[in-house]
Amino acid sequence: MPGEIPFLEEHPGAAARLAAAHTLFTDLDGTLLGRGASILADGEGRPNLDAVTAITRLNAAGLRVVMTSGRNARQLRESSRLLGWSDFIGELGCVRSYDRGARVVYDTGIWREDATLLGETPYEAIVRVGAVALLMEAFPGLIEYHDPWHLDREVTHMLRGRVDVAAAQTLLDTLPLPITLVDNGIIHPLKHGLICDEIHAIHLVPTGVSKHGAIAKDLAEHGSTPDQAIAIGDSAADVDMAEATGLMVCVRNGLNDPMLVARARERSNVCATHATHGSGWAELADAWLAARAGA
Ligand SMILES: [Mg+2]
Incomplete structure (x- = not known):
C-alpha cells in the first residue's frame, strides 16, 4: 500500500514546490517527535538527533516553521520557544498564536x-x-x-x-x-x-475548524499563497493540509494508517518520506534545503 503514494524524490512537482515554499506547517506528535513525544528519539524510542539537526539547519536558512497541532496553546507556547519558532496553530486550528503569544486568534468555525x-x-x-x-x-x-x-x-x-x-x-x-x-x-x-x-x-x-482552514487564514494574513507553503504530518486529518499548501508530506509511519493512505491517494500534491518520525522530518528539511540551493 505505501508504494501507491510517491516518495518525496519521486513526486514530479516536489522540487519546484519546495523551492517556492517559505513556510512549513508541521504536525508534532508522530511527525516531528518520536516515541514518547521526544524530539531526541526515533519511533522506537532510540536516541536520535536527526530532527534537532534539521531544525537547526532550517532555522539558520530562515524557513518559517509553524507547529500545527492538536495540542493546546500552553504546550505549544513552550515547545515553540524551545525550538526557536515564533508562531503556532493549536487545538487543530482553533487557536493561532503569533510573535511568541503577543497576538492570539480564536476560531470556532460555523458556530453562531x-x-x-x-x-x-x-x-x-x-x-x-x-x-x-x-x-x-x-x-x-x-x-x-x-x-x-x-x-x-x-x-x-x-x-x-x-x-x-x-x-x-x-x-x-x-x-x-x-x-x-x-x-x-x-x-x-x-x-x-x-x-x-x-x-x-x-x-x-x-464544525468548520481544521488545520488546513487555519493554515489558509495564516497565509492570507501574511500575504502568502498556498504555493509558498508546505506541510508535514502523520494522520489522515493532516493530509487535508494539502488543500492549503503546495505540497503535503507524510512521514513514513503515517502510512500505517489505511485512512491516511486512502485520503492521500485522492490528492496529487501528497508524497511520503522513506524515514519515520523525526528522521522523515529531516528528510523533508534536506529536500527543502537542496531545492532552495538549486532554485
Ligand atoms: Mg500527529
Whole structure:
C-alpha cells in the first residue's frame, strides 16, 4: 500500500514546490517527535538527533516553521520557544498564536456568536451540550479522555480510543451545537482504560475548524499563497493540509494508517518520506534545503 503514494524524490512537482515554499506547517506528535513525544528519539524510542539537526539547519536558512497541532496553546507556547519558532496553530486550528503569544486568534468555525453562554469557553459549551458523555455512553470502553493531555484546553476536547467515526458523527449531529469528530491517527499511550488494541487520538472540534482552514487564514494574513507553503504530518486529518499548501508530506509511519493512505491517494500534491518520525522530518528539511540551493 505505501508504494501507491510517491516518495518525496519521486513526486514530479516536489522540487519546484519546495523551492517556492517559505513556510512549513508541521504536525508534532508522530511527525516531528518520536516515541514518547521526544524530539531526541526515533519511533522506537532510540536516541536520535536527526530532527534537532534539521531544525537547526532550517532555522539558520530562515524557513518559517509553524507547529500545527492538536495540542493546546500552553504546550505549544513552550515547545515553540524551545525550538526557536515564533508562531503556532493549536487545538487543530482553533487557536493561532503569533510573535511568541503577543497576538492570539480564536476560531470556532460555523458556530453562531451566541453558541457560547456569557463567560463560557467553547470547551465548556461542548461539555454543556453533552457531547463527550454521549460518546462515552454509546461506545463503552472504546473512548475516554486522553489524560493528561485533555487538560487546559480552550476549545476542543481531546480523547482517545477507537470508534466508528461515521456512527459517532451521526450521534454528534443530534446535538444543538455543530461539533465534528476528528480521528487524528494512531497513538501509543503508556496507560489507558480502553478495551481496544489500536488506539487513536480523537478530537471534538467546532464544525468548520481544521488545520488546513487555519493554515489558509495564516497565509492570507501574511500575504502568502498556498504555493509558498508546505506541510508535514502523520494522520489522515493532516493530509487535508494539502488543500492549503503546495505540497503535503507524510512521514513514513503515517502510512500505517489505511485512512491516511486512502485520503492521500485522492490528492496529487501528497508524497511520503522513506524515514519515520523525526528522521522523515529531516528528510523533508534536506529536500527543502537542496531545492532552495538549486532554485
Ligand atoms: Mg500527529
